[in-house]
Amino acid sequence: MVSKPKRVFACTSCGAQHPKWLGRCPDCGAWNALVEEVVASKEPARRAQGAFADPMPLPQAPRAAGARLATGIAELDRVLGGGFVPASSVLVGGDPGIGKSTLLLQAAAALARQGHACLYWTAEESPAQVRMRAERLQALAEDVHVLHAAELEAGEAALAAHAYAFVVVDSIQTVFTEALTSAPGTVAQVRECAHRLARLAKERGFALALVGHVTKEGAIAGPKVLEHLVDTVLLFEGDRGLAHRILRAVKNRFGAAGEVGVFEMGDAGLRGVDEVSRFFLAGRTADASGVVALAALEGTRALMVEVQALVAPTAFAQAKRTAVGADAARLMMLAALMEQRLGLAFSQHDIYLNVAGGLRLVEPAADLAVALALVSSLSNAPLGGDLAVFGEVGLAGELRPVAQPQARVHEAARLGFRRVLLPAASLARVREALAKAKLGKSPELLGARTLKEALELVGLGRSGLR
Ligand code: TYD
Numbered sequence: 502m503v504s505k506p507k508r509v510f511a512c513t514s515c516g517a518q519h520p521k522w523l524g525r526c527p528d529c530g531a532w533n534a535l536v537e538e539v540v541a542s543k544e545p546a547r548r549a550q551g552a553f554a555d556p557m558p559l560p561q562a563p564r565a566a567g568a569r570l571a572t573g574i575a576e577l578d579r580v581l582g583g584g585f586v587p588a589s590s591v592l593v594g595g596d597p598g599i600g601k602s603t604l605l606l607q608a609a610a611a612l613a614r615q616g617h618a619c620l621y622w623t624a625e626e627s628p629a630q631v632r633m634r635a636e637r638l639q640a641l642a643e644d645v646h647v648l649h650a651a652e653l654e655a656g657e658a659a660l661a662a663h664a665y666a667f668v669v670v671d672s673i674q675t676v677f678t679e680a681l682t683s684a685p686g687t688v689a690q691v692r693e694c695a696h697r698l699a700r701l702a703k704e705r706g707f708a709l710a711l712v713g714h715v716t717k718e719g720a721i722a723g724p725k726v727l728e729h730l731v732d733t734v735l736l737f738e739g740d741r742g743l744a745h746r747i748l749r750a751v752k753n754r755f756g757a758a759g760e761v762g763v764f765e766m767g768d769a770g771l772r773g774v775d776e777v778s779r780f781f782l783a784g785r786t787a788d789a790s791g792v793v794a795l796a797a798l799e800g801t802r803a804l805m806v807e808v809q810a811l812v813a814p815t816a817f818a819q820a821k822r823t824a825v826g827a828d829a830a831r832l833m834m835l836a837a838l839m840e841q842r843l844g845l846a847f848s849q850h851d852i853y854l855n856v857a858g859g860l861r862l863v864e865p866a867a868d869l870a871v872a873l874a875l876v877s878s879l880s881n882a883p884l885g886g887d888l889a890v891f892g893e894v895g896l897a898g899e900l901r902p903v904a905q906p907q908a909r910v911h912e913a914a915r916l917g918f919r920r921v922l923l924p925a926a927s928l929a930r931v932r933e934a935l936a937k938a939k940l941g942k943s944p945e946l947l948g949a950r951t952l953k954e955a956l957e958l959v960g961l962g963r964s965g966l967r
């Protein structure tokens with residue numbers, strides 16, 4: 502006899518359990534924190550005390566099952582760290598219409614072509630809609646099965662009956678389990694379904710890809726609900742009005758977090774961009790003031806992006822600071838620092854900062870580029886198109902070394918930049934690497950110890966300021 506699963510409402514803030522939903526947790530007083538949960542039976546816990554409880558020497562631990570499933574879609578494989586990992590789960594998040602379904606259907610078709618059985622489980626669209634998309638993508642493959650179901654139990658039965666290597670669930674917010682009374686898409690449902698699917702992936706050995714919609718606050722299905730349940734979280738970003746999309750690994754147990762892939766949406770789906778730096782620098786007006794080429798590092802890849810600033814006298818009581826694609830707090834810090842230490846009158850100017858191409862810079866190595874862009878715009882003095890820069894700026898105005906300086910210089914050189922401005926502390930390491938790499942023409946290296954020195958080296962020192 503199957504007994505009905507027992508349910509409780511657990512507080513996400515203090516962990517207390519209550520028999521029914523309440524607006525406020527009586528134990529800790531948190532509002533809206535109670536989430537429905539299925540009480541797990543105690544049976545499995547007792548069994549687990551058997552053979553597996555013995556510690557073992559690390560070399561005797563079993564190896565990971567199977568090789569990675571490389572899709573051959575280079576930008577996707579790069580972000581995953583080489584491909585999907587069997588028995589693991591990946592969450593792909595992003596705004597509606599950004600291309601999540603497209604990308605995962607393309608991935609499934611690519612894996613099917615290599616002979617892997619794939620399941621595209623859709624709770625959102627009809628099989629006819631999936632077929633139509635597949636035809637458009639040239640992804641109509643015999644080895645891609647489609648399942649249309651919204652109940653978790655129905656999908657679980659299908660997964661138990663067939664052996665799949667790769668399973669897409671589109672989307673986790675529309676799948677629901679009958680074990681909970683909560684509505685589909687609620688935190689309780691999403692968490693329970695994702696948890697059971699991830700566990701099934703481990704047991705059955707398939708690679709699982711969950712599609713997740715991003716909430717208005719930018720989190721995937723509520724505050725971090727899913728992120729710790731899965732091994733890898735990929736976020737699809739980009740303006741729906743623009744053709745290109747950026748896929749970023751926010752978390753990855755099997756690869757570098759922060760890795761990005763760049764795609765273009767076309768008539769036949771998403772296509773990886775081969776020359777990422779050229780792509781981000783396209784349309785560059787190198788002789789304008791306020792623009793600086795930054796040698797950035799995203800994950801393990803160095804790439805060139807343009808940082809743009811517009812500094813204009815303010816008409817407001819308090820000057821505006823706006824950052825698109827960059828950290829607003831760091832922008833304010835840099836403006837305040839230059840005001841204090843270099844006497845530049847940023848407090849009387851509005852600042853608009855933009856990273857061209859829709860990339861979001863998260864590393865402090867962008868500081869020097871931001872600072873130079875601000876000064877260049879303020880003084881209306883172009884820096885010239887042959888200069889690339891990188892480096893973190895400290896509160897004392899010092900230039901701090903950043904990760905992978907040699908990879909950054911190498912990428913700048915490859916794209917024809919003839920001068921690279923960098924923290925002096927990285928010079929030795931870069932020179933050594935350049936000597937080994939035997940570049941045809943090495944760029945001129947300008948090492949600076951402070952922001953002030955950096956400005957002087959590129960002609961924006963006190964005398965250069967107007
Ligand atoms: P989709 O993958 O359905 O987005 P998501 O699953 O993230 O909601 O992609 C939707 C958009 O992509 C839609 O506006 C149409 C566009 N698109 C193309 O431009 N070319 C294509 O080949 C496909 C399949 C979609």
Ligand code: MG
Nearest residue numbers: 601602603671
């Ligand atoms: Mg979709």
